[in-house]
Amino acid sequence: MHEISQSDLISNLFVFVLASFLGLELIRGVSRLLHTPLMSLTNAISSIAIVGSLIIAGRQETSLTTVLGTLAIVCSAINAIGGFMITERILRMFKRKDDK
Amino acid sequence: MSEQWVQFVYLASAALFVLSLKWMGQVKTSRRGNWAGTLAMVLAVVGTLAGFDVKGWTWIALAIALGSLIGAPMAIFMPMTAVPQRTALSHAFGGLAAGLVGTAEYYSNAPHIGTFTMGALSTEILLGYLTFTGSLMAFGKLQEILPTRPIVYPGRNLVSLAVLGTAVLLAVYLTIEPGATSLVPILMAAALAFGVLLLLPIGGADMPTVIAILNSYAGLSSAAMGFVMNNKLLIIAGALDGSSGLILSILMCKAMNRSFTNVLFAGVGTVQAGAGAGTSPTGRSVQGYTVEDAATVFDGARLVIVAPGYGMAVAQAQHAVKELSNVLSARGTDVKFAIHPVAGRMPGHMNVLLAEADVPYDQLWEMERVNPLFPEAEVAIVVGANDVTNPAARTKADSPLYGMPILDVDKARTVIFIKRSMNPGFAGIDNELFYLDKTMMVFGDAKKVITGLAAALKQG
Numbered sequence: 040m041h042e043i044s045q046s047d048l049i050s051n052l053f054v055f056v057l058a059s060f061l062g063l064e065l066i067r068g069v070s071r072l073l074h075t076p077l078m079s080l081t082n083a084i085s086s087i088a089i090v091g092s093l094i095i096a097g098r099q100e101t102s103l104t105t106v107l108g109t110l111a112i113v114c115s116a117i118n119a120i121g122g123f124m125i126t127e128r129i130l131r132m133f134k135r136k137d138d139k
Numbered sequence: 140m141s142e143q144w145v146q147f148v149y150l151a152s153a154a155l156f157v158l159s160l161k162w163m164g165q166v167k168t169s170r171r172g173n174w175a176g177t178l179a180m181v182l183a184v185v186g187t188l189a190g191f192d193v194k195g196w197t198w199i200a201l202a203i204a205l206g207s208l209i210g211a212p213m214a215i216f217m218p219m220t221a222v223p224q225r226t227a228l229s230h231a232f233g234g235l236a237a238g239l240v241g242t243a244e245y246y247s248n249a250p251h252i253g254t255f256t257m258g259a260l261s262t263e264i265l266l267g268y269l270t271f272t273g274s275l276m277a278f279g280k281l282q283e284i285l286p287t288r289p290i291v292y293p294g295r296n297l298v299s300l301a302v303l304g305t306a307v308l309l310a311v312y313l314t315i316e317p318g319a320t321s322l323v324p325i326l327m328a329a330a331l332a333f334g335v336l337l338l339l340p341i342g343g344a345d346m347p348t349v350i351a352i353l354n355s356y357a358g359l360s361s362a363a364m365g366f367v368m369n370n371k372l373l374i375i376a377g378a379l380d381g382s383s384g385l386i387l388s389i390l391m392c393k394a395m396n397r398s399f400t401n402v403l404f405a406g407v408g409t410v411q412a413g414a415g416a417g418t419s420p421t422g423r424s425v426q427g428y429t430v431e432d433a434a435t436v437f438d439g440a441r442l443v444i445v446a447p448g449y450g451m452a453v454a455q456a457q458h459a460v461k462e463l464s465n466v467l468s469a470r471g472t473d474v475k476f477a478i479h480p481v482a483g484r485m486p487g488h489m490n491v492l493l494a495e496a497d498v499p500y501d502q503l504w505e506m507e508r509v510n511p512l513f514p515e516a517e518v519a520i521v522v523g524a525n526d527v528t529n530p531a532a533r534t535k536a537d538s539p540l541y542g543m544p545i546l547d548v549d550k551a552r553t554v555i556f557i558k559r560s561m562n563p564g565f566a567g568i569d570n571e572l573f574y575l576d577k578t579m580m581v582f583g584d585a586k587k588v589i590t591g592l593a594a595a596l597k598q599g
Contacts, residue, residue, distance in 0.1 A: 043255045047369050055362060058375040062382030065160040071480065071505050074387060074487030075222060077163055078354060080176055081383045082229045084156060085357045087180070087376035088236040090187045091364045095243045096202070097193030105195065107243035109202045114236040116206020117213075118229045123177045124214035125225065130170045132219075132494040135501050 076129045083122025089115035145190030148182055149372040155179035156376050160383070166500060183372060219495040220452050223346065223484040227277040230353045234270025237263055237360035242327065244367055250318030257317040259366035261310035264323070265330045266360035269306075272334030274353050277346065280338070281484055287343040296404050299336040305329045337403065343449070344526070346484045348391040348402045355384025387486050394480035394506075396532075396542040425561070428579040430588060434595035436553045436579070440517035443467055444509065446477045446546050447489050450523020450559070454585035460522060461496040463593040470596065476502055477509040477519075477546045479527040510547045519551035521572075523585050525558075529570045554578045557588045 043051075069077050092115050096108030156179045162172030193199065217225055241263035245252070252260065279285035306329035309322055341349050358380025365373030392399060437443065445464070451457055464474040476498065482489045490503055504512075513519060521528050524546075531538040532545045548554050549572055556578055572578055581588050 043253060043259075043366070043369055045255070048255045048366070051366055051369065051371065051374055054371050055366075055374050055378050058378035059382045061157065062160070062379040063386060065157070065164070065379070066383045066386040068161070068164040070165060071390075071478070071487065072166065072490050072500055072503060073163060073169055075226075075485060075491045076169065076173075076487070077160075077383065078226055078350070078387070078486060079222070079229075080159065080163055080173060081354060081358065081380045082226060082233065083180070084159070084176055084376050085230075085233045085354075085361050085380045086236070087183060087373055088233060088240060088361045088364060089180075090183050090370065090373055091240040091361075091368055092236055093184065093187045093193065093199065094191050094368065095240055095247075096199055097188075097191060097195060098247070099194045100247045104243040104247045105198070107239045109198050111236040111239040111243075112199060112202035113206045113209075114232040114239070116203045117210035118232050118236075119180050119210070120207045121210030121214040121225075122229060123173060123180070124211060125217070125222070126173045126176075127170065128214065129219075129222070129491055129494075130166075130173060132491070132497075133166050133169070133500050134494070134497070135166075136499040 072133070076126050079122055079126045079129065083119055083126060086115040086118035086122060089119060142190065145186050148186030148190070149370075152179045152182040152186065153372050153375045155182065156379060160379060183376075219491055220455065221282075222491060223350065223488060224278055224281040226485060227274050227281055227350060227353070230350070230357045231271050231274035231278060233357035234267045234274060234353075234360060236267075237357070237364055238267030238271055238327070238330075240364055241267055241360075241367065242323070245323055246320075249320050249323075252317040254314060254317075256367055258314040259363050261313050261326065263360055263363035263367055264326060265306055265310050266356050266363060268327050268330035269334035269337070270353055270356040270360060272331045273338050273356075274334075276335055276338035277341075277349060277353060280341070280343065281346060289342040290339040295336070295340060299333065299404075302329055302333045302336055306333055340404065341402075343484065344481070345395075345402050347481050347486050347488070348388050348395070348399075350485050351384050351388035351391055352399075352403075353384070355381050355388065358382075358384055391481055391486060394544060396540075396544065425573045425578075425580050427582045430581060430583075430591040430595055433555050433579055433581050434592055436518055436555070437467065437470075437472065437596055440467075440472045442473045442475070442512065442516040443518045443520065444475050444477050444513060444516045444548070444551065445520045445522060446479070446482075446524050446528055446548050447493070447522045448479070448482045448524025448527060449484060449488075450525075450585055452483060452488065452492055452523070454523060456522060456586040456589055457492045457496040457498075459586045459589040459593065461493070461498050463589050463596070464498065464502070466593045466596050474502065475504050475509060475512065477506065477548070478503055479506050479524065479546050482524055482527055506544060506546060513547040513550040516551040517553065519548040519554045521548055521554065521556045522589065523557070525570055528572055531571050535571075548572065549575060549577075552577065555581060557581050557583070557585050559584065 092111035159176035162168040309326040362377025532540040532543040
């Protein structure tokens, strides 16, 4: 495994803190009307864990890690596919009076 | 593909995630936002598969296919009333994925793990597994497999804190001594147990806050995974999720005028009064009106405001409400919907249900915008909401609801309150609104009452 050096940790912390502040600003700008689809979108985004799952499963180190990694891919794929699809379905329902 | 190119693909993916959330801000651009998110995810997967030395393609392909076969039908066929459950379930999958990856990382490298890595790894395992069981519990309660009332027992906070304390201590110890392989299963077990304990005392009406908190945890466990794998894309996407859940849970807490600790540990909603129609928990009685009585107050009305709550979802009354709104509009009445931030079981729940019933979103008004309009409204109709309309929140300093922002339905000329029986709201508190002279209580199933009201108004 890539061992994390202190400088990696520091730069990762910078990324984490800045991304969190950016996230807070972005989410504050989301209309309350859209809080449910926002949640299903962020659900889908949290399936980014699929990246880690693919790396673990793809290494094929031991049968234990391969099995765990493959299961993690299944879980993340359910979230990714389901999350983006349900968000699209919800957003399609939002119409204005004159849209009809 | 070289390592450097992977980083460029990841960078593009991260930028698209940011744009995705930015575009999600307005209805007009929201679908573009969802597509940006989808593209970002595709880039992340393609970049990973192309950039890392990936073996065992068959298993990976099968796993992705299986995930899609489960995820897609859930998204296509699930009724809109089940959105909160689905959201809880997907938090569970997200937490489990993070936990599994963390466990695999640990066992493939132990005991040669540096302090920083191990710190992040224990955090990932802890957050991942507690999100998993916590979200499963939330799913069980929302799906009503488990009782929706808070489950409380004496000393529960002590037990919960002891389990959490054990988990945190183990995580800290493992960070110092990564070689203590035998402790990892105990850490996992403690995290799993804490997730269950955390959700036991949570009642239905607190679900919006708790779902948002679990959303935040699911994101943070992905970010922790990013620290372990030194992967900035995971950190960014996880941080965006984490902050989204945090903002939503703060908004929900504010809308109930309660603190996080109060929501998580107070077990509010344990009182269950089983009074029948006509009698209140305090023994006061109210007169019930018929649908025909209620129909008379709409004559000449210019503005009618509907305040929906979770009961509308339970009775599946959103289509009937839309029908009533059509009938009223045809009679020249302006109809608005007053949306309280915590109405329903997740943030924004009412908006989605009404949008499903084809209510245009410009008719959905947020609490702050609609409240000044109540004094001008001839009729306010409360459908399946209770505590969020209780004037005691404004006036009675000793009420548990005191200080909670409410919909000012009591300021309308007449209030029609549709209710199944005189059972109090979730918080077990009597509603002052029932006893006002201007209030007409109509007892019955929300869907039947609303349909009856629409029919009566159509004839009249």
